[in-house]
Amino acid sequence: MSDNLASGTGQHVAVVGAGPAGLMAADAASAEGAQVTIYDQMPSVARKFLMAGKSGLNITHTEEQSAFLGRYGDDPRVRLLVEGFGGDDVRRFMAELGIPEHIGTTGRVFPSMMKASPLLRAWLSRLADRGVEVRTRHRLNAWDGARQLTFTSPEGDHRTEPDAIIFACGGGSWRRLGSDGAWAEVFASADRQVRPFRPSNVGLVVDWSPIMVERFEGAPLKNVRFTSPDGEQSRGEAVITKRGLESGGIYPLAASLENGGTLTIDLVPGRTETAIAERLFKQKKGQSLSNSLRKAVKVEGLKAALLREGANPEDLRDAGKVAARLKALPLTIKGTVPLDEAISTRGGVPWTMLDEDLMLKGAPGVFCAGEMIDWDAPTGGYLITACLATGERAGWAAARA
Ligand SMILES: Cc1cc2nc3c(=O)[nH]c(=O)nc-3n(C[C@H](O)[C@H](O)[C@H](O)COP(=O)(O)OP(=O)(O)OC[C@H]3O[C@@H](n4cnc5c(N)ncnc54)[C@H](O)[C@@H]3O)c2cc1C
Known part of the structure; x- marks a missing residue:
């Protein structure tokens, strides 16, 4: 099975990975009028995001900006992206979805119900209203290094060649939630060697x-x-x-x-x-x-x-x-504890492979977002904030690619 979707009113953007980074990429691209399809290998979307909500979804922090940016160490690339889409933007995003916030005594921000599921429901409904299609049980198993993707799905292999691609496949921990890091092999087959995963925020x-x-x-x-x-x-x-x-x-x-x-x-x-x-x-x-x-x-x-x-x-x-x-x-x-149990991982796509819009150098129209990029941050809402920030930038840029 294959499809070469015509761009219709906008470009056709394929997002691979339906975690917070991929969903935000789809959100930003569809807001720009792109026709977006999200693929995820799991039977349902955003499983790690939902798991994060089990212990209280700490989505961002109210810290003033220089302290906030300091949480990303001396990594200028992630700091710049979070400067463009930071704590206030995350809070506005939640408010737009009709999710009230709760600010903890240390300034950490949570949805008032603490869980991720009401937020996810509201978010998916906004995406559906914009015509975003979600295809679960689609596992990326080949990428030609340009704009051709092949997925395995219960209906057989599915090939697509969209106008733009956003990879948002996550890091290398909690494989049972879909974030298995196996995309690194798909990248290696397309001559893109990424950095090995290392545990971060680990017991x-x-x-x-x-x-x-x-x-x-x-x-x-x-x-x-x-x-x-x-x-x-x-x-x-x-x-x-x-x-x-x-x-x-x-x-x-x-x-x-x-x-x-x-x-x-x-x-x-x-x-x-x-x-x-x-x-x-x-x-x-x-x-x-x-x-x-x-x-x-x-x-x-x-x-x-x-x-x-x-x-x-x-x-x-x-x-x-x-x-x-x-x-x-x-x-x-x-x-x-083993890598698979880490809250987050370092490693993945190095910044040197990406331009300032998170497009892979030498692969026009192909972008990366979220934890699959090699940046690091502590817990406290900084991880999801950077996933949303990178997703927003990649989605916005992909709609224009
Ligand atoms: C227990 C726990 C609690 C956490 N709590 C917090 C918190 O409170 N605050 C915070 O900021 N962060 C928290 N985190 C970290 C946060 O959840 C992650 O940093 C974030 O989910 C990463 O987002 P992402 O979209 O980049 O990737 P992910 O959420 O990992 O999503 C990647 C998606 O890509 C899909 N995928 C992967 N490979 C393929 C493939 N080959 N084909 C198709 N689909 C594929 C996966 O199925 C998955 O749905 C927590 C993490 C854990 C494990």
């Missing part, structure tokens, strides 16, 4: 004692400071999991712990070691360590258990040594 593996898992699995570790082996620090929250630690507080340090090492935790970042030692010395003689820790420095529950987990039992008899351990508790990290 750490810790060999917890059974009691830690039994008592504290799912518990958040708050108000601490983490230091990586190379001295990088992070003050966010981490969550205890069966296998180790997850969440925004440790993700920024994960790259240096990919092959294991020691994570140092300051369990009482608000006090100096001397101040803690003095408070511990003042505690009644004969009092249990648990009581002393709770009364002197409000360390109890998970933090007290971590201290026992990471400190030598001998050290726990000496107030000075306890104070030192509370300020610098060494935790042995075995490495990061």
